[in-house]
Amino acid sequence: MVGDVPLDVLASKGWHPVPLAARPGAPYTSVVTSDLLTDEHRLLRDTVLEFARTEFGPIADEIDRTDTFPSDLFRRLGQLGILGVTVPSEYGGAGADLLSGVLAIEQLARVSGSIALSYGAHANLCVNNLYINGTDEQRQRYLPGLCSGELVGALAITEPEAGSDALGLRTKAVVDGDDYVLNGTKTFITNGSIADVIVLYARTDPDREKRGITAFIVERDFPGISVSKTFDKFGHRGSPTAELLLEECRVPRANVLGKIDHGVSVMMQGLDIERVFLAGEPLGIAEEALALSVEYAKQRKQFGQPIGSFQLIQAKLADMYTQVEAARALVYQTAVRAEQGRVRKEAAAAILFSAEMATRVALDAMQIHGGYGYMNELPLGRLVRDAKLLEIGAGTSEIRRLIIGEELLK
Numbered sequence: 237m238v239g240d241v242p243l244d245v246l247a248s249k250g251w252h253p254v255p256l257a258a259r260p261g262a263p264y265t266s267v268v269t270s271d272l273l274t275d276e277h278r279l280l281r282d283t284v285l286e287f288a289r290t291e292f293g294p295i296a297d298e299i300d301r302t303d304t305f306p307s308d309l310f311r312r313l314g315q316l317g318i319l320g321v322t323v324p325s326e327y328g329g330a331g332a333d334l335l336s337g338v339l340a341i342e343q344l345a346r347v348s349g350s351i352a353l354s355y356g357a358h359a360n361l362c363v364n365n366l367y368i369n370g371t372d373e374q375r376q377r378y379l380p381g382l383c384s385g386e387l388v389g390a391l392a393i394t395e396p397e398a399g400s401d402a403l404g405l406r407t408k409a410v411v412d413g414d415d416y417v418l419n420g421t422k423t424f425i426t427n428g429s430i431a432d433v434i435v436l437y438a439r440t441d442p443d444r445e446k447r448g449i450t451a452f453i454v455e456r457d458f459p460g461i462s463v464s465k466t467f468d469k470f471g472h473r474g475s476p477t478a479e480l481l482l483e484e485c486r487v488p489r490a491n492v493l494g495k496i497d498h499g500v501s502v503m504m505q506g507l508d509i510e511r512v513f514l515a516g517e518p519l520g521i522a523e524e525a526l527a528l529s530v531e532y533a534k535q536r537k538q539f540g541q542p543i544g545s546f547q548l549i550q551a552k553l554a555d556m557y558t559q560v561e562a563a564r565a566l567v568y569q570t571a572v573r574a575e576q577g578r579v580r581k582e583a584a585a586a587i588l589f590s591a592e593m594a595t596r597v598a599l600d601a602m603q604i605h606g607g608y609g610y611m612n613e614l615p616l617g618r619l620v621r622d623a624k625l626l627e628i629g630a631g632t633s634e635i636r637r638l639i640i641g642e643e644l645l646k
């Protein structure tokens with residue numbers, strides 16, 4: 237009996253629970269890891285982490301300090317096989333699921349938030365969007381180069397006057413012969429100054445206030461597009477963020493992505509998936525902050541004993557661990573559900589929780605490291621600065637709460 241329910245009622249409904257010990261992957265350290273990850277997921281996770289530690293680990297602080305993007309190393313993520321993680325192999329991708337993308341960005345973020353952010357903008361915001369909405373011709377033309385690392389991708393929605401109000405964008409696209417002519421400014425574009433291919437949104441029907449938007453595939457070499465500014469940022473230094481100017485920029489009609497005037501549905505669907513994908517980044521940052529803190533708590537001695545023996549430190553570690561695992565459960569689960577249907581509310585919740593959790597956990601990690609944590613010799617400051625962005629980019633925490641509220645009350 238379970239309470240008043242006889243167990244055979246469940247059995248008669250076809251419920252045959254698998255004993256925990258018989259599940260693959262046991263013994264486990266994370267409930268979700270055991271339940272959701274296949275052997276392929278684990279292989280990808282461990283390989284990406286090893287690659288990131290070996291290749292980016294030694295220069296992660298330098299990338300941050302010098303605000304320099306390691307282009308050659310980034311391209312090597314193509315050799316690793318993750319630049320087109322969710323794109324089928326016929327276009328040069330890995331043909332994996334969204335959870336694999338989340339695992340990849342999570343591992344990169346453990347080592348360098350800057351690389352993780354540029355990776356997310358490339359592999360998901362640009363490449364996955366282009367795959368989902370592109371014609372076969374567009375896929376053949378752009379995806380192999382983007383998946384191999386020969387080309388770098390970006391996504392441009394935000395404008396100086398249209399941030400949270402993304403549908404208020406003003407960049408205009410007007411038909412002229414076989415081209416559209418684009419005029420406007422895009423800002424805060426990740427990879428903007430290094431991107432070869434940009435998925436960019438412009439208004440094609442000025443009379444339809446929140447509609448009449450179209451997505452375009454814009455190449456860096458098209459006439460009329462230039463980088464008007466690069467930003468000096470608080471965190472994610474090394475991941476280039478740029479303002480792009482479109483002055484009579486000619487884009488062939490063949491480069492319309494999806495249907496003309498229907499860019500809003502392309503954008504909204506893309507933003508949901510983007511939120512799930514990018515939610516892996518704060519998860520990785522927080523995991524690293526926790527791992528560093530556990531090690532430090534074992535080694536740092538005060539009052540003649542490791543600080544880890546103090547219950548106030550243990551409580552902090554316990555809370556950090558609990559929050560990381562809660563975020564992992566939500567993010568991984570949402571990545572799986574996103575393959576099955578619309579996840580607007582779930583995606584907003586996943587990145588909302590994961591991002592705010594990462595800032596709290598990174599700050600706690602700094603506290604556990606005391607004065608040394610505040611010094612730039614250790615990466616705690618970088619983790620705090622990197623974590624904070626995830627509460628702003630891809631829709632702010634406020635906008636995520638609005639989405640969740642709106643969906644709940646529908």
Ligand SMILES: Cc1cc2nc3c(=O)[nH]c(=O)nc-3n(C[C@H](O)[C@H](O)[C@H](O)COP(=O)(O)OP(=O)(O)OC[C@H]3O[C@@H](n4cnc5c(N)ncnc54)[C@H](O)[C@@H]3O)c2cc1C
Pocket residue numbers: 357390391392393394398399400401423424425426427469472477625628629630631632633634635638
């Ligand atoms: C490092 C970085 C990288 C980025 N990368 C990209 C990229 O690759 N491509 C791209 O297109 N964009 C990118 N962005 C832009 C990002 O998506 C926007 O910054 C974000 O959507 C917020 O817009 P905003 O900065 O204009 O802030 P605003 O919209 O001006 O918001 C200011 C404040 O007002 C709040 N607010 C706004 N509206 C409401 C409301 N209705 N209710 C309550 N509060 C509200 C916000 O939450 C925020 O706290 C990036 C931004 C950063 C900082």
